Amino acid sequence: MAMAALAALLAGAFVLPYRLLLALAVLIRSSVLAYRMPASDDAIYYHDDPAWGDVKPLAQDDGGLHPLASIAYTDEYSEAMGYLRAVMAANEYSERVLALTEHIISMNPAHYTVWLYRAKALRETGADLAQEIAWLNPTALQHLKNYQIWHHRQTIVDALGSPAGEADFIATMLEQDSKNYHVWSYRQWLVQRFDLFASDDELRWTEAMIDDDVRNNSAWNHRWFLVVGGHGGRLESPRLVERELEYAKYAIRKAPQNQSPWNYIKGVVRAAGMPLSTVADFALEFADMRRPDDIYSSHALDLLADVYADGEGSQDEAKKALDLLASRFDPIRAQYWNYRKALLEVAGAAA
Amino acid sequence: MASSRPDPPEAATPSARLDEILDDKLRIQELPDSDHEYEDLSPQEEAHMAYLESVRIPIVDSFKTTSSEVQDETLEAVLPFLEGNPNDFPLNEHGIPHLQKEKHIKFLKKALGDYPAPFAMMDASRPWLVYWGLQGLSALGYDISEYRERVIHTFSLAQYPAGGYGGNYGHFPHLAATYAAVLSIIMVSTPDSPATYDSINRKNLWHFLGQLKQPDGGFNMTTGGEEDIRGAYCALTVLSLLNLPLELPDDAPARKCGLTSFTDRLGEWIGRCQSFDGGISAAPGNEAHGAYAFCGLGALAILGPPKETLHKYFDMSRLIHWLSARQCAPEGGYNGRTNKLVDGCYSHWVGGCWALVEEHQSEGLWNRDALARYVLSAAQFSKGGLVDKPGKRPDAYHTCYNLAGLSAAQHRYIHDAEKAGKLGLDAPFHWTPNGTFAASTIWTPADEVARIHPVFVIPFSAASESRKYFADKGSL
Numbered sequence: 001m002a003m004a005a006l007a008a009l010l011a012g013a014f015v016l017p018y019r020l021l022l023a024l025a026v027l028i029r030s031s032v033l034a035y036r037m038p039a040s041d042d043a044i045y046y047h048d049d050p051a052w053g054d055v056k057p058l059a060q061d062d063g064g065l066h067p068l069a070s071i072a073y074t075d076e077y078s079e080a081m082g083y084l085r086a087v088m089a090a091n092e093y094s095e096r097v098l099a100l101t102e103h104i105i106s107m108n109p110a111h112y113t114v115w116l117y118r119a120k121a122l123r124e125t126g127a128d129l130a131q132e133i134a135w136l137n138p139t140a141l142q143h144l145k146n147y148q149i150w151h152h153r154q155t156i157v158d159a160l161g162s163p164a165g166e167a168d169f170i171a172t173m174l175e176q177d178s179k180n181y182h183v184w185s186y187r188q189w190l191v192q193r194f195d196l197f198a199s200d201d202e203l204r205w206t207e208a209m210i211d212d213d214v215r216n217n218s219a220w221n222h223r224w225f226l227v228v229g230g231h232g233g234r235l236e237s238p239r240l241v242e243r244e245l246e247y248a249k250y251a252i253r254k255a256p257q258n259q260s261p262w263n264y265i266k267g268v269v270r271a272a273g274m275p276l277s278t279v280a281d282f283a284l285e286f287a288d289m290r291r292p293d294d295i296y297s298s299h300a301l302d303l304l305a306d307v308y309a310d311g312e313g314s315q316d317e318a319k320k321a322l323d324l325l326a327s328r329f330d331p332i333r334a335q336y337w338n339y340r341k342a343l344l345e346v347a348g349a350a351a
Numbered sequence: 352m353a354s355s356r357p358d359p360p361e362a363a364t365p366s367a368r369l370d371e372i373l374d375d376k377l378r379i380q381e382l383p384d385s386d387h388e389y390e391d392l393s394p395q396e397e398a399h400m401a402y403l404e405s406v407r408i409p410i411v412d413s414f415k416t417t418s419s420e421v422q423d424e425t426l427e428a429v430l431p432f433l434e435g436n437p438n439d440f441p442l443n444e445h446g447i448p449h450l451q452k453e454k455h456i457k458f459l460k461k462a463l464g465d466y467p468a469p470f471a472m473m474d475a476s477r478p479w480l481v482y483w484g485l486q487g488l489s490a491l492g493y494d495i496s497e498y499r500e501r502v503i504h505t506f507s508l509a510q511y512p513a514g515g516y517g518g519n520y521g522h523f524p525h526l527a528a529t530y531a532a533v534l535s536i537i538m539v540s541t542p543d544s545p546a547t548y549d550s551i552n553r554k555n556l557w558h559f560l561g562q563l564k565q566p567d568g569g570f571n572m573t574t575g576g577e578e579d580i581r582g583a584y585c586a587l588t589v590l591s592l593l594n595l596p597l598e599l600p601d602d603a604p605a606r607k608c609g610l611t612s613f614t615d616r617l618g619e620w621i622g623r624c625q626s627f628d629g630g631i632s633a634a635p636g637n638e639a640h641g642a643y644a645f646c647g648l649g650a651l652a653i654l655g656p657p658k659e660t661l662h663k664y665f666d667m668s669r670l671i672h673w674l675s676a677r678q679c680a681p682e683g684g685y686n687g688r689t690n691k692l693v694d695g696c697y698s699h700w701v702g703g704c705w706a707l708v709e710e711h712q713s714e715g716l717w718n719r720d721a722l723a724r725y726v727l728s729a730a731q732f733s734k735g736g737l738v739d740k741p742g743k744r745p746d747a748y749h750t751c752y753n754l755a756g757l758s759a760a761q762h763r764y765i766h767d768a769e770k771a772g773k774l775g776l777d778a779p780f781h782w783t784p785n786g787t788f789a790a791s792t793i794w795t796p797a798d799e800v801a802r803i804h805p806v807f808v809i810p811f812s813a814a815s816e817s818r819k820y821f822a823d824k825g826s827l
Contacts, residue, residue, distance in 0.1 A: 060520050067505040068498065069480035071466045071473065085521040108471045113523040116575050151577045178417065179691065185637045192636070215418035217689040221638040224627050229636050233627075255412040255419075259676060259689050267627035298410060332406040332680035335715050336671070 043076040044103055046083050051096060057082030058089060080104050088117060093124035102135070109139065115148040119155050129160050137169055141176070150182040154189055163194045167205065178209070184218045188225055197230035214251050220260040228271050235271040244268045249282055256286045256297035266303065280307045289320055298329040305340065315344055395446030399434050406681045406721065418690050425692045425740065429682050432729040432741045440731065443795045447727050450757070450798040452491050454735030455750060459487045462736075462747035463498065475518035478531035481505060483747035485538050489810050490754040490800045499539040503550045506532045514555030524559050525573040530585035534809050537592060537817040548820050554827040557595045560586055560613065561603030568616025569634075579633040580624050583617060584646035587653040588807060591776035592814060594821035614775075618654055621647050622664035628689065629669030641677055641687035642700040644670075648707045652806045656768035656778045657710050671708060671716060677701045683721030684729065684740075685756075694739045695730040695749050698722055698756020699808070706759060706805035710766045719760040723793040726757045755808055758800045761788055779806040780818055 046052040059082045062070065073081070080103055087097050101118035104111060122132060133156060140149045157166060173183045196202045203226055209219035227244060228235050235241055248265040252258070269278050280303075287300035295301065301321050308318035319341055326337035392400070412419070431437055440448035463484040466473065473480065481502065485495050508520045509532060515524025516532035533551065540547035563571045563582065570582030590597065590613055597612050599605060610616065623635040624647055630639020631647040651660040661667055677685045677697065685697035705717050730737045730753045736745025737753035763785040770781045784802050804814045 058521065062508065062520075065501050065504040067508060068463050068501050069466065069473075069477045069484070069505070071470045071477070072468050073471055073474075074468045077468070077471050081521070088521070108474055110472050111475050111518075111522075112525060112573060112576065113475070113517065113521075116523060116573065119575065147577070154577075155575075179688070181633070181638065181640065185633060188636045213416040213418050214414075215416050215690040217691075218638050221626065221628075225636050228627065255414040255416075257408070257410045257412045263628035263689065271627070296410060298408060329410065330408055330680070332408075332678055332683065332718055332721055333675050335717060336675040339716055 045076065045079055047079065052083065055083055055086050058085035077107050093121040095125065097121045098127065109143045109146050110148060112148050115152045119152060129156050132156050140173065144177050144180060147182060150186045154186060158193060163190050166190055178213060178216055179218045184222060187222065191226065197226055202226055214254050215258050215260060217260045220264050224264065224267060233271055235268060241268065241272045259299050262299035262303065276310065277307050280304065289324065292324060295329060298325060301325055301329060309344055315348055318344055396435050398446060403433055403681045408680050421692065428742045429729050429740055438733040443798060445792055447724060447793050448731060450727060451731055451735060456488060456491050456493050458736035458745060459484045459747060459750060475522060477518050478509060478516060478528045480747055481535045482531035483751035485535055486809060487747065487751040487754055489538065490758060490803060492801055495539055499544065499547060502535055502539045503547055506536055507550055510552060514552060514559030523573055526563060526570065526582055526585045527572060530588055533589050533592060538809050538813045540817065542816055542820060551593065553593055553595060557827060558600050558602065561600035564599060564603055564605040564610065564613060566605050566608035566610065568620035580621065580643050580646045583621055583650040587650050587776065591653050591779060592807065592817045594774065594818055597775040614654060618660060618664045621650055625665050629673035638688060639673060641685060641697045644674065645700045645704055648704050649806050652707050653776055653779050656771065657707050657766060658768055674701060674704055674708065675717065678718055678721065682725055684725035695726065695737055695753040696739065698726055699752035702756035702759040703805065706764050719788055720791055720793045723757055723760045726753050727794065727798060754800050755803055758803045761794065761799055762802050763788060764805050774822060780815055
C-alpha cells in the first residue's frame, strides 16, 4: 500500500492510500476507533519462540499523557517493534534480525527505520544481495508509492555493482503506474550510476514509453536526462540537435496542445545555443495569428510570443499573441499573459 | 522460528468487517439523482456554467492517450461541483459554498486523536499528522493551546537521544519528522511557556543536522537516506526557527570535504534542481514537481532575501512560466506536474509559491479566484475535511494544504529586505502581511482563513516568537 506521508509528504506520493482514508472515514463515522485489532490467522509472535528466548523486548512506554495521533497497534506489531528496539539497542545484525525486519516491513512498509536497519544488517551479515532483490520485487509491486523501498533497492543495486535485470523490473512497475515519481527517479539514478547515458537500449525504451503516451511528461524528462542533462545541459552535435528537434516536432504533430514536447523543443533550442526563432516557422503551422479561427495550440502561440518579443520591430506581434492567449486561448492565465505584456512595455521603454 | 497464535475466537473480526466495507470501493460522494435540465438551472448555476465556459481552453486534441483519458474522467468528476452545489452547502453571496469551518475543525480534531490498527503504516509519519492537524486548526482560527502539554509529551517520546525526531519512540531521527515536530512544538509554544521550547534538544539536533549535510551542498533526509530538496528546505527551516549555529559541528562528515557551514554550496545545489522546463525537481535530473518547487523556493527564501536569492539560483522567467502552467483549466486548482491531474494539495505547494515569487518579480501573476473556487466548491467534503478532488476521501494532509492554498489566495505579503539583521538565516522574519486580496468574486469575509507565514507555513507569531526566544537564549 502506498504510504509514508512522512516521506510522501513534500514529495511524489502525496496522496494517502485510498483504502486507508476510506478506513479512517468509515471508522470515525462508526466510532470504532478504540478497537484493538485481534491478530490475524498467520500472525507471528516471538515471546514463546526459543530462538528469541535471549532477548528481552523493549516495550513502548507512552507514559503520562495520551500522545496525539496515537495508533492502536496490533499485538503482533507492538511485540515485533519491541524486539526490534531491543536488537537495535544491542547492535545485533543477524539472520534472525533480517527475518524480524522482513516481518515488520510486511506490516508497515513505510517504516524507514526498519529499512535502514535491514540495509545495515545485510551488509554486516554478508547476505546474498541477489536474493534480497528477488524478495524486493513483489514487495515493491505491492507498495507502488513507497519511498523507502526504492532507496533500499538503490543501496542494494549499488553494492551489487550491476544494473542487470533492473530495466525489466522497472518496466513492470511502470505498467502499473506510468508516471511513478520514485520509479523514474530510480531509473535516473541507474543511468547515472552505471553510465547508461549513451545506451541505445535506454533511449529506445524511453521512446517506447513516449510512444505509448505522448503526454507522459516523466518520459520526456527522462529523454532530456539521457540526451542533454547527462552532458552538462549542452547539446553540441548538430546531428543530435536535428534529431531531437525532429523528434519533438513529430510528437507535437500528433497532439499539438500537449505541452511536454513544446517544453522539450524550447529546451533543445536553448541547449544548442540557437535562437528561439529557429522553430518559429514550425510554431506558425499551429498558430498563424492572421487566421485566429485556425489556431491549434496555445503553446505555439506562447512560443511565438517569445520569438516576437525578441525580434526587432515585432513587439506588436508579441502583444497580439499574448492578447489572444489572455482573451481566448488560455484565459485562466490571463494575469500571467498580461504580465508578459507588461514586460514587453518595460523592455520597449528601456530600448 | 517464531510461532503463530491460535485463531481469534470471533469468526468475523473487525478487520474482516472493515474489508467488507472497504471493498465496496467506489463509495464516493454520490450526486443527487435529479438530472438538471437546462431550463431548471438557477441564475447562479447559469453564471457558473458561463464562467467555466469562459476559462476553458478551446483547443482539444482528438488524439487520445492514457493521460488524456484520465484527464477527461477527472473533469467529469469535478465539473458537477463547479457547476452546482451537490453537497448542499450554504452558499455565499457569490453563489459559492461557504467555507465549512466548524465541520473542518471537527474533522481535524479527530485527525489528532486515535487511529485504529491498520494505521500502523502511518507510524513513521505521526509527526506529520500532528503538524497537519495543528496547522489546519490554526488556519481556521481555532485556539490550539489546549494541545500544548500533549504536543510536548508526544514529541518527547519521538525525540531521538542523539538528536532529531523520528516517527515514534525508538525510530531513527528523520529530517521530515524533525521538521513536522519542530513546527508543531513552536506552534503551541509561547514566550510564557518556555518548557515547550526547551523540550527541544537543540544541541543534539544541530549535531544530527551536521550528519546530513552532503559534500555537494544538499542534505540527506536521514543518515544513510536519500538526498533531495525536501532536505534543504526542512534543514533550513529548523536551523532558522531555532536559531541554530550555521557552522557545521566538528563531527560533521562534510567537513572532511572542506565545507564549514550548513549553507556552503547549498544555493548552487538547489539551483541544479531546476529542470529544463523551468520547474523544480526532487534532485538534479528528476522531473519538475510542484511540491519540490515550494521546497526550493522556500529554501532560497530562508537562505536570503528572495529578491536576491531567487534570481541568483533560478531562471525566474522560466520558473514563473512553469508555475503558471500548473493551474488547471477550467478546474482552477493546481496539478503538480505537466499533464497530471488537479489535486487540492497543490493549492498550497504551487499556490504557496506565488507569495515568494511575486515578491521577487511583480504582483498579480496568478488566478487567485480560480483557485479559491476549486477549494471552496470542489475540495470540501460534505461531512468535513478537504480532499484531493471530488470522489476522494478527506485526510489531514489535504485539509491542511487546501486551507493553506486558500489562505495564499486571500492574503498578500511583502518582504522588507532592508531590515535584515545580523544573525544568520534572518531573511524569513521580515515578511509582513499586506492586506487581503479585495477584488474577489468568490469568497466573503466569512470564508477567510488566517494568514500563514509564506515560508514556514505556520502562524506568523509562532515563527517570530520562536526565533526571538532562541535568539535571546543564545548558546545551545
